[in-house]
Amino acid sequence: MRESKSLGDRLFSLGSYVYLTIFMIFCLFPFWIMIVASFTKDIVLREDGYLPWARVWSIEAYKWVFKGSEIQTGYMVTIFVTVVGTLCSLFVMSGLAYLMAVKRFKGRNKVAFYIFFTMIFTPGLIPWFITVRNLLQLHDNIWALVFPMMVQPFWVFVLRNFFAALPSEILESAYMDGASDATILFKIVLPLSKPALATVGLFMAVAYWNEWFLGLMLLDFASFSPLSLIVLKMVNNLQSIQDAMKYPGVNINLGQIPTLGVRMATACITIGPIILAYPFVQRYFVKGLTMGAIKG
Amino acid sequence: MTSLTKDLGRKTTDTQNKVRPPKASGLQKSLRYVQENAILFLLGAPALILIFLFSYIPMMGTIIAFQDYSPRTMFLSPWVGFRNFRLLVESPIVVRLIVNTLSLNAMFIAATTFFSVLSALLLNEVRAIGFKRIAQSIMFLPFFMGWTIVAMVLFGLIDYQVGTINAIITKFGMERVIVTDKPELWPWILTTIRVWKGTGAGCIIYLAALVSIDPQLYEAAAIDGASRWQRMRFISLPTLTPVIILLVLLDIGRIFFGDFGMIYAVVGDKANLYATTDVIDTYLLRALRNNSNYGFSAAVGLLQSVLGFICIYGSNMIVKRYSQSRGEDYTLF
Numbered sequence: 001m002r003e004s005k006s007l008g009d010r011l012f013s014l015g016s017y018v019y020l021t022i023f024m025i026f027c028l029f030p031f032w033i034m035i036v037a038s039f040t041k042d043i044v045l046r047e048d049g050y051l052p053w054a055r056v057w058s059i060e061a062y063k064w065v066f067k068g069s070e071i072q073t074g075y076m077v078t079i080f081v082t083v084v085g086t087l088c089s090l091f092v093m094s095g096l097a098y099l100m101a102v103k104r105f106k107g108r109n110k111v112a113f114y115i116f117f118t119m120i121f122t123p124g125l126i127p128w129f130i131t132v133r134n135l136l137q138l139h140d141n142i143w144a145l146v147f148p149m150m151v152q153p154f155w156v157f158v159l160r161n162f163f164a165a166l167p168s169e170i171l172e173s174a175y176m177d178g179a180s181d182a183t184i185l186f187k188i189v190l191p192l193s194k195p196a197l198a199t200v201g202l203f204m205a206v207a208y209w210n211e212w213f214l215g216l217m218l219l220d221f222a223s224f225s226p227l228s229l230i231v232l233k234m235v236n237n238l239q240s241i242q243d244a245m246k247y248p249g250v251n252i253n254l255g256q257i258p259t260l261g262v263r264m265a266t267a268c269i270t271i272g273p274i275i276l277a278y279p280f281v282q283r284y285f286v287k288g289l290t291m292g293a294i295k296g
Numbered sequence: 297m298t299s300l301t302k303d304l305g306r307k308t309t310d311t312q313n314k315v316r317p318p319k320a321s322g323l324q325k326s327l328r329y330v331q332e333n334a335i336l337f338l339l340g341a342p343a344l345i346l347i348f349l350f351s352y353i354p355m356m357g358t359i360i361a362f363q364d365y366s367p368r369t370m371f372l373s374p375w376v377g378f379r380n381f382r383l384l385v386e387s388p389i390v391v392r393l394i395v396n397t398l399s400l401n402a403m404f405i406a407a408t409t410f411f412s413v414l415s416a417l418l419l420n421e422v423r424a425i426g427f428k429r430i431a432q433s434i435m436f437l438p439f440f441m442g443w444t445i446v447a448m449v450l451f452g453l454i455d456y457q458v459g460t461i462n463a464i465i466t467k468f469g470m471e472r473v474i475v476t477d478k479p480e481l482w483p484w485i486l487t488t489i490r491v492w493k494g495t496g497a498g499c500i501i502y503l504a505a506l507v508s509i510d511p512q513l514y515e516a517a518a519i520d521g522a523s524r525w526q527r528m529r530f531i532s533l534p535t536l537t538p539v540i541i542l543l544v545l546l547d548i549g550r551i552f553f554g555d556f557g558m559i560y561a562v563v564g565d566k567a568n569l570y571a572t573t574d575v576i577d578t579y580l581l582r583a584l585r586n587n588s589n590y591g592f593s594a595a596v597g598l599l600q601s602v603l604g605f606i607c608i609y610g611s612n613m614i615v616k617r618y619s620q621s622r623g624e625d626y627t628l629f
Contacts, residue, residue, distance in 0.1 A: 009524045016418035017427070023415060024434045027492060030449040031437075033460055037452060049463030050452045092343040099340030105333065111340070118351040120608050122553055124597025125580040126590055127357030127371075128350070134370055136349060148350050151343045181336040210442025213557045217584070232444040235451050236564055260458055267448040274440050282433060285440075289497055290504045 038062070038264040045260040061261030065269060068262075074227040075269075077142065078209060081226060085146045085208040090201050093151055094193075097159035098185045103168065104175075112160075119153045129217060144218040145211060145226060152207075155200045158291055162196040163189055199288040202281050209274065227270045234263050361598045365590040373591075380595035389579070390596065394603075397552065397575040400559075403483055404490045405547045411491050412498030413540060417532055419499065420506045421524060432503075435496030443561035446489055450562055454485075479572040482563065486573070489562060505539045506532055538622060542615055549611030552576070552604030576600045 033050055038061050040054035048055065065071055096115070100108045138144045166189065174184050190197065215229035225233070330337065356371070361380055363373040384390050415435065422428045441449075453460045454475040462472045475481060509531065517527050560581050563573045576596060583593035 006523065012524045013421065013423075016421045019418055020415070020422065020427075020431045023411075023495070024431055027434050027438055027496070030453065030492070033452055034449055045458060049455075049458035050460045051463050052460065092346065095339035095341075096343035099336060102336060105336060111344070114344070115347060118347060118355075121355065121605050122601055123351065123354035123358055124594065124601050125577065125584065126594040126597050127360060128354040129584055130360070130370060130590070131354045131357055132350065134367065135353065147346065151346045151350075153347075156343065181333070181339060185339060206440055210440075210444070212442060212444045212561065228442045228444045231442075231448050232561060235444070235447045263448060264452060267445050271441060271445055275437075278437065278440065279433070282436065285436070286500055289500045 034264050034267055038268045042261045061265035064262050065265045073224045074230045077224050078227040081145045082205050082208040086201050086205045089150045089204045093156050094159055097156050097163050100160045101163035115153045139218040140222040145214050162193055166192055199284045202284050203288055231267055231270055358598050360591055361595040363591055380591045383592055384595050393576045393579050401551045403487045407487045407491050408494045408498050411495045413502055415495055416499040416502035417528055438493045439497040443558045447561045479569045482569055482573045502536055509535055545611045545615045549608040551607055552600050
């Protein structure tokens, strides 16, 4: 395309670069503060506060973070919940999506409405809490972080649309040849749906990784918390930093712990894996969002 | 065979029309149907059961809004009719909750839509592919941060003692600001956070719409002497208008189901900020954690569900009308 080079156009072009640069700084600034603070010596933090630049660098906060037993367990819990949750979620959601995509199943509109209704009528927090906690007795247990969010109606519909768009002759002829539905799903449908599975799986993985609400609601007496909940507790009080720093048999008073740095270091290790994976998986998220816009 | 069929409910028709060959009964048919498709149903069952457990039982559980709840009897507590709702109408808190929910959400929708559209339009003007790609990636990144991380960062920025903002302004000899004592600031803080987290994700959809514009249109306009501003104003923006309308309508539909865990995580339980930040969800959360009157709280929750249902249904009708008039269908149902 030929560019006209009038002054107005150049100013306009400059303006868009300036705006975008400012917006990028706005997006990155909080990360910058977080990372710098996590590498600053704690005494300096106490004096200066969280500044964009450290006077004295140090990795003491990370040393404490990786020694803390609650944080170690938290990491394990978060990894377990993310991996197991995402896999289970993909498994059950694609099963349901397949049920709705199979043309010979006549009740598929009823099933779709059954799922859809939960999207437009949410029951409210109190009955949900009573059901999960008192009726199903799902609390203080690692599965309390996995089951309640395993089926997301929106992604079920996304998967259903993807499955339904596959060439139906292949599926029907496989069925005519005597392949069971399980075989068709696992041997034909899922291998053909890798892009959709990757997208849905990644969204679920991020959701599980960041999940804190279920922990807050359902883990009262448990000896473990997911990482994101530890972060929240650290925001709200200093006490839990002390808890996080518990070592078997050793007594440490709070004054010795670099609490200000530890907070930011914990936040950094929580987002670390997401940031590391981000460049490789970004395009799947872009795809997921546009998929959602078309039919959501 | 015939006796079985008779037993299974088509007795009258079968005895009356003896000439006809015996048909399989409805139940028998469906039994065979289930048997033939057993694996298919088994594949779908786990998710259907999970939905039943975590959505439908709580949905039925909303009846506690009409009960005097006690933990022993759970959903079978004694009925009190509309008592909880009478309390709700009299309670000054409910108006505040609804007003906050609506006004905060309106601010979120307006701000994120504005910045998403602006960013998409300007990204579309950028010719340097590398810059465009990096800008998009960086703006999208905050989308992946959990609310607890956001809460931590916000603490780092605004804390009275060590927050970045206070640290910097004291360097210039100004007074520290106690942000947690200023409820009037919080709607703006929360909106800023929403813009920070949501703009990158929001502009992706608009960018996708912009990509579909035929480049010849821009070229023709350029030859006719349209400046870049004019091309954006008269080609790009009109293309986005229907998308903007649709997305805003869908957002309005979900206005009562906003992601309000966010407010709980970010604001915490600060009583002096309730005036501007307390919304229905945070109120319910607090009610749960303080073990207060569940029946009353459930009534507040039910009110939210019903208002939410009306909103989503209404907005969907409008979206349907609007998109059908354009020969498309963007509706949920």
